[in-house]
Amino acid sequence: MSRTLDVAVIGGGVSGVAAALAASGSSEARGVGLFEASSSLGGMGVRAQVNTICGLYLGDEQPRLANGGLCISFEKALRAGQKSDGLAKMGRVWVLKHEPAALGALLRSGLARRSREIDLYLNHQVKAVERCADGFRIQYSNDAGQLHTLDARALVDCTADAHLAPFLGVGRERHQADRLQRPAIICGIRGMKSGALTDRFLLTLAVDIAKSVRAGLLSPGLLGATFRQSPQPGLAFVSLDLDPLESWEPSDPVSVHKTLKEGESLIKELFGFLRDRYDAFAYLEEPLLPEVLGVRESFQWRGQYRLSGGDLMSNTSFSDEIAKASWPIELREKATGPSFEYFQDPCSGASIPVRSLRSAYFPSVFMAGRCLSATHRALGSVRVMGTGLATGQAAGAAAALVARDGPTAWESADGLAEQVRYDLKSLESMPPFPSS
C-alpha cells in the first residue's frame, strides 16, 4: 500500500522549492514531497553557478519586488545573508547577485523549517508516473537504486524539461525557433587580488581578450567571456556563452556533456591567459567548475494557455494572473551577444495566467519554472530564477487547492487564480525564510 501525498513536486530548483513551500503553507496540507535527482537544491542557480537572480524586480529607478508571497522573505534573507549587497543594475533592469552555495543553503533552511509538512527526497529520481485512483502513482529510485512508489493527488513539474509529460503519455513541446539559445559555462574565480575587478579593469580585459583572439593568441570561443564580482569577497565568476556543435541538443545528456567539456577547456585556457598577463591574477586558483552546463532551452508542457512574447511585450492583463514577469525577453542566440526586448511598460511587469501553469490534459498537474506553457520568445523572459520562484509558488498553491478539493472544484481559472493570490498573500505572514 503506497502512502498518499497531497502534492508531489518534481525538481528541486528555485521553482520546485517555492512550489513545495507554498503547497505546504496552505491550510490542511496533508503532506508534500519534493523530489530532486541530484544531491543539491537550487537547480541552475547552484549547480550551474548562475550567480545572478533575474526577474525578481520591476525595472524602476528604485527596485521593487515584482511578486509577493515567498519572494519577499526569500529576497530579504538572501540579501541579509551575504557579505555585501548583491543588488545591482544590469542595463535597464535590477538583478540580485548571489553566491551559489548561499542560495542552496537558504533553500535548504526554508525547507527545514517546514520539515513536518515537506518530505525532501534528494538523490531520488522519478522513474515513472501513472494515473491511479487517488491521482498519480510515482515510482522513484533512491540513491541506492531501490525502487519505491508513492501516490499523490496533484503534481507540480519543475524539471525544466517537462519530464513528467512523457510518463503520462502526452507530448512535450519545444516551440519553433530559428536558432536555439546558446548554453553557458559559469566558473568561479578565486585567488585574484582583492578589489581587482573594477569597471575599468573589466573594460581593459574585454579589449585584451578581443585583441588576443584576433591575433590568434586565444581561441575565438573566448570572445564574450563576462566577469562578475560575487557578493562573497575573494570570489568572482566568469560566464561564457558557448557555440555548441551542429548536433547540439539541450535535452541529450551526451550533447550536454560534450559541450560542458569544451567549455571547461576554454575556461582553462582563459585562466592560463589571465595568470600570465595580469598581476591581479598571478596567483589564480584552478577554476571552480560547475556541476552542470547552464542550459537556456527547455521542453514545455502543453498548458491550458500558452503564454506568448506578444502577451508580455504588450503587458496583456489576464484575469487569472498569478505572477508577474519582469525580465525583458532576453535571447542569446548569436555570438554578438544577447538581445533584449523590453516590455512596453516595464514598470508594471507582465501578467502570467494560472492557465499557463496548468496542464491542458490533466487538471491536477501544474508546472512552473522553465517548463510552463510558453512560446520560445516568452521563455526568453520567464525562464529566469526570479520568475521561476513566482511561478513555482503559484503552481504549488494551486496544486494544494486541487489536491484538497478535487480538480472539478477548481475548474474555473479565474476562481483558482483568485484563491491562489489570496493564499500567497497569507504566506507573507508566515515566511519560511529566516528574517535575520
Place this chain on the structure above:
Amino acid sequence: MDEELIRKVRDIVHESVLPLPDSFHSDDDLFHEGLESMALMQLILALERELHVTISPEDLGRENFSTLSGIARLVSRKSP
C-alpha cells in the same frame, strides 16, 4: 560634432552588437541599453575593422564607450 561619424558608429553598434531603437539618442547610455562585455569585445573589433582605427586599453573607460557620441569622439581622435 561630426554627425556623419555618429551615424556610422550608430550603424556599427546597431548591426554588429546591439539593436538600437529609433528613439535612441547619441547621448543615451549604451550600457543602460544593455551593452555588456561580450558585445563590447565585438564592438571594438567592428570599430577597428570598419573605421580603420586602433583602440587601445587606455582608450577605455565608460566616458568613451557609454554613448554613441563618446565613441565617435574617440574614433575621430584616433583617426589618422
